[in-house]
Amino acid sequence: MFAAMLRTLPAAAALAAAAILGGQARADVTPFTLDLAAAAAGDAELAQFYREAGYDPLWVGAEADDAARRAALLRALERAETHGLPADRYPVARLERILSDARTAPERARAEMEVTGIFLRFARDMRSGVLEPGDVVREIRREAPVPDRGDLLRGLTTARPQAFMDELAPESPEYTRLLRAKLELEEAIEGRGWGAPVRAERLERGDEGPDVVALRDRLIAMGYLGATAIPGYDLGMEQAVRAFQADHGLAADGVAGPRTLREVNASPERRLGQVLVALERERWTNTDRGARHVWVNLTDFRARIVVDGETRFETKSVIGTREHQTPEFSDTMDHMVINPYWYVPRSIVVEEYLPDLRRNPQAHGQLQILDRNGRVMSRNRSFARYTAESFPFNMRQEPGPQNALGRVKFMFPNRHNIYLHDTPAQHLFTQDVRAFSHGCIRLDDPYEFAAALLELDGKADPEGTFDRHLRSGDNRRVDLARPLPVHLVYRTAMAKPGGGMEYRDDIYDRDARILDALMTEGVRLPGLDRQLALSDVAE
Numbered sequence: 001m002f003a004a005m006l007r008t009l010p011a012a013a014a015l016a017a018a019a020i021l022g023g024q025a026r027a028d029v030t031p032f033t034l035d036l037a038a039a040a041a042g043d044a045e046l047a048q049f050y051r052e053a054g055y056d057p058l059w060v061g062a063e064a065d066d067a068a069r070r071a072a073l074l075r076a077l078e079r080a081e082t083h084g085l086p087a088d089r090y091p092v093a094r095l096e097r098i099l100s101d102a103r104t105a106p107e108r109a110r111a112e113m114e115v116t117g118i119f120l121r122f123a124r125d126m127r128s129g130v131l132e133p134g135d136v137v138r139e140i141r142r143e144a145p146v147p148d149r150g151d152l153l154r155g156l157t158t159a160r161p162q163a164f165m166d167e168l169a170p171e172s173p174e175y176t177r178l179l180r181a182k183l184e185l186e187e188a189i190e191g192r193g194w195g196a197p198v199r200a201e202r203l204e205r206g207d208e209g210p211d212v213v214a215l216r217d218r219l220i221a222m223g224y225l226g227a228t229a230i231p232g233y234d235l236g237m238e239q240a241v242r243a244f245q246a247d248h249g250l251a252a253d254g255v256a257g258p259r260t261l262r263e264v265n266a267s268p269e270r271r272l273g274q275v276l277v278a279l280e281r282e283r284w285t286n287t288d289r290g291a292r293h294v295w296v297n298l299t300d301f302r303a304r305i306v307v308d309g310e311t312r313f314e315t316k317s318v319i320g321t322r323e324h325q326t327p328e329f330s331d332t333m334d335h336m337v338i339n340p341y342w343y344v345p346r347s348i349v350v351e352e353y354l355p356d357l358r359r360n361p362q363a364h365g366q367l368q369i370l371d372r373n374g375r376v377m378s379r380n381r382s383f384a385r386y387t388a389e390s391f392p393f394n395m396r397q398e399p400g401p402q403n404a405l406g407r408v409k410f411m412f413p414n415r416h417n418i419y420l421h422d423t424p425a426q427h428l429f430t431q432d433v434r435a436f437s438h439g440c441i442r443l444d445d446p447y448e449f450a451a452a453l454l455e456l457d458g459k460a461d462p463e464g465t466f467d468r469h470l471r472s473g474d475n476r477r478v479d480l481a482r483p484l485p486v487h488l489v490y491r492t493a494m495a496k497p498g499g500g501m502e503y504r505d506d507i508y509d510r511d512a513r514i515l516d517a518l519m520t521e522g523v524r525l526p527g528l529d530r531q532l533a534l535s536d537v538a539e
Contacts, residue, residue: 032057035109046116049153058156059115060099060108065161070099072161073119076168080122083169084182084276085130086522090122116153123152126168129283133328136517137510140490141329141416144284170286173309177495178282182275188268189526194221197265203256207233215256218264219244223500247502249300251432259432263503273525274493274503276518277511281491285330290485292456294333296420296441298326298490299504301434303420303443305452313452316444318423318434325508326418326439328490333412334483336450338469338476339399340409345417348438349395350388357383366402370394399475407470408446410453412486420486422446435507441488457482 033055040047059070077090095118102111128144156164169175188194195218200211212233219225225240238254245252248263256264289295296303298319305313320326344353344367356363361379369377370393377393386392397403406422416439423442428434436442443449447466454462457480469476492511494502506512519525 031105032108035105036112039109039113045149046113046153049150053157057108057112058153060102060112065157069156069161070115072165073115073122075162076165077118077122081524082179082182083126084279084518084523085122085125086518087524088522089125089130090118119156120149120152123147123168125283127170127283127286129280130521130523131280131514131517133284136514139325139327139508139510140284141327142284145287170282172282172286173497174495175279175282177497178275178279178493181493181495181501182272182279185268185272185275186526188221189272193268194218198256198261200256200261201258203233203261205233205235205238205254212237215241215261215264247496247500249432249502249504266503269525271493271501271503273515274506274511275501276523276525277514278491278493280514280518281489285487285489289487292482293485293487294420296486296488297494297504298328298488299492299507300494301432303441303449305449305456307456312456313449315446315449316429316434317420318425318428318436318442320437320439321435322508324438326437326441326488327416328488329414329416329418330485330487331412331414332483333410333453333480333486335477335479336408336410336453338408338450338466338478339473340403340405340407340421341399341475342397342404344395344397345438346394349393350391353395354383354386354388354391358386359384364395367395367397370396399473406442406446408450408466410446410449418488420446420449433505433507453480453484454478456484 036050036055036057037047040050057066059066059073074092074095077087077092077095080090081087095115098111098114102108124147127147133140133142133144159167196214198211198214198218200215203212203215208231213231215233216225216228216230216237219237219240220227222244224244225237228236230236241256241260242252242254244264245254245260248260250260250263292305292307294303295306296317301317301319303315303317304311353364353367361381361383365379369379371377372392372394374394383391397405399407401407402424404423406424409419409421411419418440420441420443425436425442426444428436428442429444447470450466451462454465459465465478469478490508490510492504492506494504496502515525
């Protein structure tokens with residue numbers, strides 16, 4: 001009987017099935033068993049799963065569990081677009097047809113494998129995202145957490161199918177809040193937006209006229225102002241503008257100037273595009289971030305110390321320019337250096353300092369010139385013969401108040417040579433948009449940041465400990481007994497725990513590229529065609 005069944009299969013499939021089943025006759029071997037073994041043979045992981053499961057089907061069987069899994073998968077796929085996923089990647093109608101048309105053993109085996117493939121693709125997209133981060137934006141130096149396919153299939157067999165499908169999405173509170181924001185924005189789009197745009201360039205308290213009315217109506221539609229028919233820019237509108245400005249990273253002065261009005265006039269389609277990207281980014285970081293961690297949102301120009309989901313300390317930050325963009329990645333902070341040396345990156349040495357040294361050996365006298373052994377070299381020489389490729393020296397600035405790194409740097413050793421540090425250029429923190437560095441992250445309150453880290457690390461006198469090292473003037477390394485994760489992220493749409501959203505500018509145009517890639521994959525942005533959507537997001 002066993003041999004006869006093998007003879008019914010194509011030669012390659014028969015060999016695969018015989019090899020998988022060990023070539024032995026078994027009482028539980030059926031034509032479906034052989035067909036499924038042959039169908040899975042080309043994929044080692046699937047072959048192993050089905051072999052361990054005794055070739056029991058997940059989807060095409062007649063048992064109640066099979067029916068429950070089919071129903072749960074179909075329901076999940078029908079809701080894929082709710083999560084900002086490309087619904088066409090998971091063809092529900094085709095899946096239903098495959099399942100209903102499968103009659104013979106070969107048809108059922110093929111159906112089983114195809115449905116398994118659709119499920120695994122959907123599960124991966126939900127858990128890890130539709131896109132590969134670095135393929136879209138090279139400055140995103142992180143890998144999405146790809147789930148093990150065998151674990152997904154085994155989990156499906158041991159859990160309640162509907163609960164298992166519901167738990168595929170990231171479980172972070174932020175993801176749930178973003179889904180709510182997505183639904184609200186879609187409702188606004190269906191309701192024809194937030195009203196007419198404001199044409200004025202500047203409005204403030206005491207103004208009246210049609211532009212004030214347009215501003216009032218948009219603030220009401222966006223939830224910043226209660227229903228009112230007052231035609232003037234009164235105290236209530238000023239307070240609403242302040243709240244709006246705070247949510248958009250603007251100086252909250254209550255005056256609707258050009259930047260404020262640009263954000264006021266942003267369409268719900270543009271905001272929905274930002275939320276779709278934020279959902280994808282949340283899937284990319286669908287891992288344990290650590291109960292204690294440092295969170296630096298580049299677009300927000302702020303660094304935070306987070307403990308159990310609550311911000312313990314927060315300070316302004318400066319990030320890289322568009323030409324020297326700060327990358328996105330995660331690593332572990334394990335020490336700080338007080339009174340640091342600044343070892344000038346090679347790119348700055350040869351691109352910025354060497355041309356001056358070739359003209360004047362005494363240029364940039366605040367920096368030491370070091371040979372390959374770290375010895376300080378005399379400047380009584382000519383550097384004119386050196387090129388960027390042949391310049392054999394390094395450059396270093398000694399510790400002190402004018403050191404480019406300030407008086408402290410915070411190290412999470414990484415291949416990108418990025419860290420957090422102090423800066424003598426404190427005037428930069430008065431700007432709203434703070435993209436001025438060569439890539440590293442400067443902090444406005446580095447001493448307080450250091451003390452907060454030392455307190456979190458269990459130091460009995462964190463402020464005193466830091467101050468003693470600082471006042472010594474000596475270069476000191478202070479290790480953290482409890483290293484903590486550092487996450488450099490880029491979020492232009494952030495949900496507030498109490499309701500509402502915050503938005504930031506796409507300063508490096510990364511989200512525009514991600515949205516373009518998502519729409520290429522089939523993610524739908526209701527109300528706009530693709531070109532119009534992208535031009536609106538890129539404003």
